Structures are given as C-alpha cells and as structure tokens.
Amino acid sequence: MxxxxxxxxxxxxxxxxxxxxxxxxxxxxxxxxxxxxxxxxxxxxxxxxxxxxxxxxxxxxxxxxxxxxxxxxxxxxxxxxxxxxxxxxxxxxxxxxxxxxxxxxxxxxxxxxxxxxxxxxxxxxxxxxxxxxxxxxxxxxxxxxxxxxxxxxxxxxxxxxxxxxxxxxPWLSLAHYWDSITAHRPDPALFRRIAEAPGLAPDKAERCRERAAWLEKNGA
CATH class of the missing domain: 2.40.33.20 (PK beta-barrel domain-like)
Incomplete structure (x- = not known):
C-alpha cells in the first residue's frame, strides 16, 4: 500500500x-x-x-x-x-x-x-x-x-x-474506529480491544477504557 x-x-x-x-x-x-x-x-x-x-x-x-x-x-x-x-x-x-x-x-x-x-x-x-x-x-x-x-x-x-x-x-481501520466509538449501542469489549491497539494515542486509549468501564457498570 x-x-x-x-x-x-x-x-x-x-x-x-x-x-x-x-x-x-x-x-x-x-x-x-x-x-x-x-x-x-x-x-x-x-x-x-x-x-x-x-x-x-x-x-x-x-x-x-x-x-x-x-x-x-x-x-x-x-x-x-x-x-x-x-x-x-x-x-x-x-x-x-x-x-x-x-x-x-x-x-x-x-x-x-x-x-x-x-x-x-x-x-x-x-x-x-x-x-x-x-x-x-x-x-x-x-x-x-x-x-x-x-x-x-x-x-x-x-x-x-x-x-x-x-x-x-489490520482490523482497526480509521473508518472502523469512528464507527465503533460513535455506535448507538457500543460493545464495551470492543472498546477495551481498541484501547489495547498498538500505536493508538494514549489519551484516546484511556477514553476507550473509561467508556468501557461506564458501559459495563451501567449495563449498556
């Protein structure tokens, strides 16, 4: 490419x-x-x-x-x-x-x-x-x-x-990233996987972890 x-x-x-x-x-x-x-x-x-x-x-x-x-x-x-x-x-x-x-x-x-x-x-x-x-x-x-x-x-x-x-x-295109973090019913497991993606900016990874924790706590 x-x-x-x-x-x-x-x-x-x-x-x-x-x-x-x-x-x-x-x-x-x-x-x-x-x-x-x-x-x-x-x-x-x-x-x-x-x-x-x-x-x-x-x-x-x-x-x-x-x-x-x-x-x-x-x-x-x-x-x-x-x-x-x-x-x-x-x-x-x-x-x-x-x-x-x-x-x-x-x-x-x-x-x-x-x-x-x-x-x-x-x-x-x-x-x-x-x-x-x-x-x-x-x-x-x-x-x-x-x-x-x-x-x-x-x-x-x-x-x-x-x-x-x-x-x-290879699974995390920028388009997939955007679709995932803006999804109406996001999957907390996916947020945790994104947070661990090598190369993702630290602040974005932390936000994904926080979002996953909130979703798990609130049963979303």
Whole structure:
C-alpha cells in the first residue's frame, strides 16, 4: 500500500476571522525538503496547543478527494475547498480512512511515522469554509483525516512516496474506529480491544477504557 505526497503545507499562527483567536489552520504549500521533527514540520505552528500539535499529532494527513464531498454539501465552497484549506500538512489522493489503520507505520522520505489517531473536527472548519455545521458533517461522514507521530525524524517533500512498512492492527481501520466509538449501542469489549491497539494515542486509549468501564457498570 502506497501513495505519493501531492503537496506539503506549513503555516504560521494567525488570527481566525471574525473572532480573532489564534489558529494554525491557514497553511501554504512549500517546495523542497522540510525537516520533520518529533513535534512536526519545521516552520509549522499551531494556535491551540491543548488540542493541536504535540508528539501524537505531529503531522496531519488529509485526502484531497474529501473536498469534493464538502463542495457537494456546500456548493458555495467550490472556489475555496481544496488541498491545504483544512490545515493539513500532507495532501494525497488514493489513501483514505478506509485503507489506513490505527498503528500503521509508514516510510515518508527520510522519516518513519505512525498513525496515532483520527483528527477531531472543531468549529474552525466551519469558519474556514464559511459553512455552518461543516465540522459535524466531517465527523459524521468520517472524512476527518488523521495524525501521525514521528518515529524517525527526517526530511520529507512533495513527490515523496508514502510506503506502508508495518500494520499491527489490520482490523482497526480509521473508518472502523469512528464507527465503533460513535455506535448507538457500543460493545464495551470492543472498546477495551481498541484501547489495547498498538500505536493508538494514549489519551484516546484511556477514553476507550473509561467508556468501557461506564458501559459495563451501567449495563449498556
């Protein structure tokens, strides 16, 4: 399983309109090789370090084909919705949440990375697209993209291949993960199994354990 980086994006923190709060969602494509460190691409910034960035959200990957779904839902976004608009670092085609699994390890250029979690959409997506409830749509449709942690730092660039090296959880695609945690009648045993999946971000694993305990206690 492999694909190619079509575009690579970084951005500095700037105000998001109209509120004016800090955000790193505005990014621009870069040419040439960029150093990928354990906390992200050199020169890339996040405005809210409580919810974005850090070692388990070092690199954000978003499939460009998802933008067509957003345009179908909100036609007025046709001139805006495209690679880089939702703050992703990596834009590709042909690799989606249905093919990517929690814990996957990929070689990208000189670096090795591991899928740690899907992106959790927030209100800034609504503002970026000027589309009410866009973040809810992205989550409900499972078109969130995903984050990597960095196992081996190194330079990456547009045109680099993204090659799968290891897949410890072939049963846990990102799509299956979303379906499981948003299920109307979830199975606590499944939550415990997900929590033990190698590579899952620690906070997500802890939430799964807490949810399993609550479901078992309340007989859900």
């Amino acid at each position: 492999s694909t190619t980086i079509d575009q690579l994006f970084i951005g500095r923190v700037q105000p998001i309109l109209p509120e004016g709060g800090p955000t790193g969602i505005y990014k621009a494509a870069v040419a040439g090789r960029v150093m990928l460190t354990p906390t992200g691409l050199q020169g890339d910034e996040q405005g809210d370090l409580r919810h974005h960035g850090g070692p388990h959200k070092a690199l954000h990957h978003y499939p460009v084909e998802h933008y067509a779904l957003l345009v179908q839902e909100w036609p007025h976004c046709a001139g805006l919705a495209g690679a880089g608009v939702l703050g992703e670092n990596i834009s590709t085609r042909g690799l989606t949440e249905h093919e990517v699994c929690i814990g996957d390890i990929y070689r990208i250029g000189e670096a090795r990375v591991q899928v740690s979690q899907p992106r959790s959409p927030c209100w800034k997506i609504d503002h970026r697209l000027n589309a009410d409830k866009a973040s809810r749509f992205v989550e409900a449709a499972g078109i969130t993209g995903w984050y990597y942690r960095v196992l081996t730092p190194g330079t990456i660039a547009a045109g680099d291949r993204i090659e799968l090296e290891e897949r410890p959880n």
